[in-house]
Amino acid sequence: MGADALGLVFYPPSPRAVTVAQAQAVVAALPPFVTVVALFVDEQEEAVRDVLANVRVDLLQFHGDESPEYCRGFGRPYMKAIRMAEGVDLAQVAWRYHDSAGLLLDAWHPDAKGGTGAAFDWERVPAQCSLPIVLAGGLTPDNVRQALAVARPYALDVSSGVESAKGIKDFDKMAAFLNEVYEFERTG
Numbered sequence: 001m002g003a004d005a006l007g008l009v010f011y012p013p014s015p016r017a018v019t020v021a022q023a024q025a026v027v028a029a030l031p032p033f034v035t036v037v038a039l040f041v042d043e044q045e046e047a048v049r050d051v052l053a054n055v056r057v058d059l060l061q062f063h064g065d066e067s068p069e070y071c072r073g074f075g076r077p078y079m080k081a082i083r084m085a086e087g088v089d090l091a092q093v094a095w096r097y098h099d100s101a102g103l104l105l106d107a108w109h110p111d112a113k114g115g116t117g118a119a120f121d122w123e124r125v126p127a128q129c130s131l132p133i134v135l136a137g138g139l140t141p142d143n144v145r146q147a148l149a150v151a152r153p154y155a156l157d158v159s160s161g162v163e164s165a166k167g168i169k170d171f172d173k174m175a176a177f178l179n180e181v182y183e184f185e186r187t188g
Helices: 020-029 045-054 068-072 090-096 144-151 171-187
Strands: 005-009 035-040 059-062 078-083 102-106 133-136 155-157 163-165
Touching: 005 020, 020 045, 035 045, 059 068, 068 078, 078 090, 090 102, 102 155, 133 144, 144 155, 144 171
Parallel strands: 005 035, 035 059, 059 078, 078 102, 102 133, 133 155
Antiparallel strands: none
């Protein structure tokens, strides 16, 4: 398909959640050089360690209120998701999570920690940040070029925008999304 990474959601309330056994099967079927990302939301340390012991994971992605100490405590590369509430100081967040592989910026919602399908104002993404920015939240084949033009992120994270129903990926939507990204990269 052409994606660089695949996210495995280890957050039971999510319709996209997978078990360790399901994750093992998915990872075994991946082609070479696809980065495996394990997503957690305020998970107990033991549960994260269980996933790490049983699934090939390249990058941890934390979507809750995890502290920098918690995130770095696994000795693995990690990315911290930041919900873009009003007043978020990304320079301060980047300083706190200075050893993160990047910051994933997602829409803020009072009752959800991601996966809402909502976008935020991409103008709020700083032109310069000490960490790479991964843009998430409300991305679809119809708006991804605009998101790239406005935010100029290092990478994109898409989920609901390429689904036919919650938790069900749609091949045609994924292909359309990637084609829009490739076209933007080709033409600017």
